[in-house]
Amino acid sequence: MKTDIEIAKSIKMRPVAEVAADLGINPDDLELYGKYKAKVPLSYKSFKPRFKDPKLILVSAISPTPAGEGKTTVSIGLAQALNKINKQATVVLREPSLGPVFGIKGGATGGGYSQVLPMEDINLHFTGDFSAIEKAHNLLAALIDNNIQSKSRSLNLDPRTISWKRVMDMNDRALRKIVVGLGGTASGIPRETGFDITAASEVMAILCLSDDIADLKRRLGNIFVGYTFDKKPVYARDLKANGAMAALLKDAIKPNIVQTMEGTPAFVHGGPFANIAQGTNTVIATKTSLALSEYTVTEAGFGFDLGAEKFLDIKCRVAGLTPNVVVLVATVRALKYHGGMPLKELKTPDLESLKKGVVNLQKHIENIKQFNLAPIVAINKFATDSQEELDFIKSYCSGIGVSASVADVWGQGGAGTLELAEMVVESAASCCSRFEPLYDLNDSVVNKIETIARKIYGAEAVDYTSKAKANLQRVHDLGLDHLAICMAKTQKSLSDNPDLLGRPKDFIITVREIEIAAGAGFLVPITGDIMRMPGLPETPASEHMDIDDEGNLTGLF
Numbered sequence: 209m210k211t212d213i214e215i216a217k218s219i220k221m222r223p224v225a226e227v228a229a230d231l232g233i234n235p236d237d238l239e240l241y242g243k244y245k246a247k248v249p250l251s252y253k254s255f256k257p258r259f260k261d262p263k264l265i266l267v268s269a270i271s272p273t274p275a276g277e278g279k280t281t282v283s284i285g286l287a288q289a290l291n292k293i294n295k296q297a298t299v300v301l302r303e304p305s306l307g308p309v310f311g312i313k314g315g316a317t318g319g320g321y322s323q324v325l326p327m328e329d330i331n332l333h334f335t336g337d338f339s340a341i342e343k344a345h346n347l348l349a350a351l352i353d354n355n356i357q358s359k360s361r362s363l364n365l366d367p368r369t370i371s372w373k374r375v376m377d378m379n380d381r382a383l384r385k386i387v388v389g390l391g392g393t394a395s396g397i398p399r400e401t402g403f404d405i406t407a408a409s410e411v412m413a414i415l416c417l418s419d420d421i422a423d424l425k426r427r428l429g430n431i432f433v434g435y436t437f438d439k440k441p442v443y444a445r446d447l448k449a450n451g452a453m454a455a456l457l458k459d460a461i462k463p464n465i466v467q468t469m470e471g472t473p474a475f476v477h478g479g480p481f482a483n484i485a486q487g488t489n490t491v492i493a494t495k496t497s498l499a500l501s502e503y504t505v506t507e508a509g510f511g512f513d514l515g516a517e518k519f520l521d522i523k524c525r526v527a528g529l530t531p532n533v534v535v536l537v538a539t540v541r542a543l544k545y546h547g548g549m550p551l552k553e554l555k556t557p558d559l560e561s562l563k564k565g566v567v568n569l570q571k572h573i574e575n576i577k578q579f580n581l582a583p584i585v586a587i588n589k590f591a592t593d594s595q596e597e598l599d600f601i602k603s604y605c606s607g608i609g610v611s612a613s614v615a616d617v618w619g620q621g622g623a624g625t626l627e628l629a630e631m632v633v634e635s636a637a638s639c640c641s642r643f644e645p646l647y648d649l650n651d652s653v654v655n656k657i658e659t660i661a662r663k664i665y666g667a668e669a670v671d672y673t674s675k676a677k678a679n680l681q682r683v684h685d686l687g688l689d690h691l692a693i694c695m696a697k698t699q700k701s702l703s704d705n706p707d708l709l710g711r712p713k714d715f716i717i718t719v720r721e722i723e724i725a726a727g728a729g730f731l732v733p734i735t736g737d738i739m740r741m742p743g744l745p746e747t748p749a750s751e752h753m754d755i756d757d758e759g760n761l762t763g764l765f
Contacts, residue, residue: 212319212765216327219469227467231298231500232258239462241335244326247462248475250420253495259296259502263636264494264529267507267586268516269537270572271546271702271709273554274312277539278319278588278617279507282625285322285617286535286586287505288470289629292622297503299324299472302489303338303464303479304331305407307379307742310750315764320618324466324474328761337415338377338406338479340460344428344453345411349374349401351447352433353388356397363442367399369434371723373740377406381743404740407481413694413728415457416478416490417526424461425454431727432686441686444727463493470622473501482509484696484740486518486730491527498529503636510699512536512572513664520579521645521660522692522730530643532636534576535628537586538569538601540593546710555592562597566604567711571702573610575664580642582635585612586628589619611635649690653683653722656693657733661717665702671718676733679722683731692730696738704735 210218224246225235238246267283269276283299290297301324304316309331317327324330333339349372356365376383383403389396406412410431418424429445436442444450463477477493480486487509497504508515516534523529540562541554547565549558569585576583585605587598598614605612611631616624647659654670661667672680683689700706703715723732753763 212315212323213327213761215320216323216325216469219325221325222467222471224465224467227471227473228465230296231473233465233500238465239459245329245335245464245466247335247459248465248496250462250492253492253499255499257499262498262501263503263532264498265503265505265533265535265632265636266516266519266531267505267535267537268512268572269510270542270568271511271513272699273542273545273551274700277537277542279537280316281318281320281322281617282535282537282586282588282615283505283507284318284324284468284474285615285621285625286628286632287472287474287503288322288468288622289625290503290505290632291470291472292626293629293633295503295629295633296501297472297505298475298497298501299468300475300477300489300493300497300504300506302507302509303334303476305338305405305479305481306332306377307405307407309764310753311379311742311744311748321469321621322617323469324476325469326466328764330466330476331764334476335459335464337460337464337477340456341409341411341415342375342377342406344456345375345406345409347453347456348372348431348444348447348449351449353396355447363446364436364438365433365442366435366437367397370399370401372431372433373402373404375404375406375409379405379742379744381741384739384741402741405742407479408484408740410725410728411453412478412480413485413725415461416480416486416488417523417728418461419491419527421454421458421461424457425450427727427729428453429727432724461492463490463496482515482518483699484732484738486522486694487515488519488523491523494529495527512575513702514695514697514699517575517646517660517664518694520643521647522694524643525645525649525692526729531581532639533632534581534583535586535632536572536576536583537588539588539590540597540601541590543569543601548709557594557597559596559600562600565710566601568702568709569601569604570608571666571711573608578646578663580644582639583610584628584631584635585610586615586625587612589614589616647693649692653680653689653693653731657695657719660693660695665717666711666713667703667717668714669716671716673718673720675721676719683722683724686724688724688726688731691726694725694730694732696732696734698736698738706736
């Protein structure tokens with residue numbers, strides 16, 4: 209069986225100018241990065257829609273196994289299938305982070321015959337967006353330490369209150385907590401700090417939620433840094449940092465256009481994680497696709513309880529978006545995992561474990577309906593799935609009045625998900641969307657957190673540590689109670705305990721601290737042992753990667 213990279217290399221790509229022309233983009237407007245990738249000017253976001261009633265399709269998933277359940281692969285396959293049935297469709301995705309690429313995943317551009325290309329470039333440096341975000345973030349960090357050191361222009365910052373760390377796009381647990389400023393008075397003021405991964409940077413979140421350069425600068429200026437010694441809040445604008453930070457992001461803010469294996473247009477832009485950030489691509493890329501496409505297929509990271517809830521409560525609210533359909537990706541293996549089957553045995557048919565685990569699917573379907581949206585279940589097919597197992601999921605969905613389709617996107621690409629595409633078209637055409645966010649921004653912070661915990665996770669209550677309670681008071685004192693909520697929680701469970709699989713009940717969510725992302729426009733309640741700097745696994749995916757003398761990559765799967 210061919211690997212993903214072997215399949216990708218077997219495809220003859222179209223020049224990106226030709227792909228862009230399918231969307232009505234003038235080739236002279238493209239900023240080319242070689243023959244197969246380019247940036248699109250921001251102006252296309254504001255174009256009058258080319259189609260009378262463009263549709264937005266959100267792809268989410270049930271609670272995943274550690275390897276994920278294929279949202280990206282299904283999103284790509286669905287967009288390809290829509291084009292096969294003569295609908296003009298574009299897929300809009302996040303950019304991969306090098307941390308997971310070299311850590312556990314080995315790549316994040318889809319799989320099999322449902323990939324975005326050129327997959328090696330997208331998985332590695334691509335067009336440099338992550339690097340620009342790193343530089344902008346770390347510029348602010350450098351300006352903070354420079355101001356602390358300054359004698360003539362000091363803002364009187366209290367180093368003990370500074371919440372802004374540095375970032376890098378790699379999993380490196382050794383950098384979570386560090387001390388800077390050692391080496392004497394010429395080397396700065398010693399203080400404790402650390403590194404987050406770039407995908408968790410507030411600058412990443414800001415880039416993904418900004419509508420244009422003016423909005424980007426405003427949001428960057430609103431980044432909360434810390435307090436002065438006399439308890440006055442300090443923001444990035446006080447350090448005059450936001451103009452230079454925005455300058456570093458002048459190209460990164462423009463959406464990247466590439467293609468799928470079948471030549472379908474694809475925007476790949478921005479890359480926040482969903483368990484510690486909002487988990488969706490940029491507002492600009494989504495709006496650009498909606499202006500140029502009949503159908504926009506986009507995904508939100510991890511399960512519906514994380515990425516999709518944030519897509520709906522944060523991104524849709526900010527950008528004025530209304531999804532027409534939600535496609536919920538489920539797999540036989542994940543449902544067996546939620547039914548108690550060990551990871552190493554998931555390839556073995558087991559109907560009893562599947563029946564026990566289907567409650568996880570049930571809860572995610574209920575969550576979609578809480579937003580007044582129509583769900584369709586896509587059963588992402590694996591070679592080890594038995595027909596009996598696939599039939600059971602379809603029958604279960606039928607019994608609760610939800611359409612379901614088996615999607616063989618890895619093995620067949622667009623041809624493997626034609627039935628799903630027809631379901632999406634029918635549902636989108638008949639949908640009179642009554643989409644509403646889950647909570648009112650004017651609710652108290654506690655009420656907003658508890659609404660998500662009770663309604664989406666199924667928690668009995670929410671508990672707050674003494675640090676979290678102090679953080680709540682700080683939020684109130686700063687006048688930031690109106691901000692949205694971006695929960696940081698494990699993706700492995702509906703609860704904050706990764707070991708509670710299926711559909712846990714009677715559990716309590718514990719918020720241990722609340723971080724402020726005023727520039728992004730949300731607060732980040734941190735639950736469980738979620739960290740903003742992941743570590744590498746025992747056997748990193750990087751161990752299997754190599755490049756030969758001709759420049760051919762291997763092991764990027």
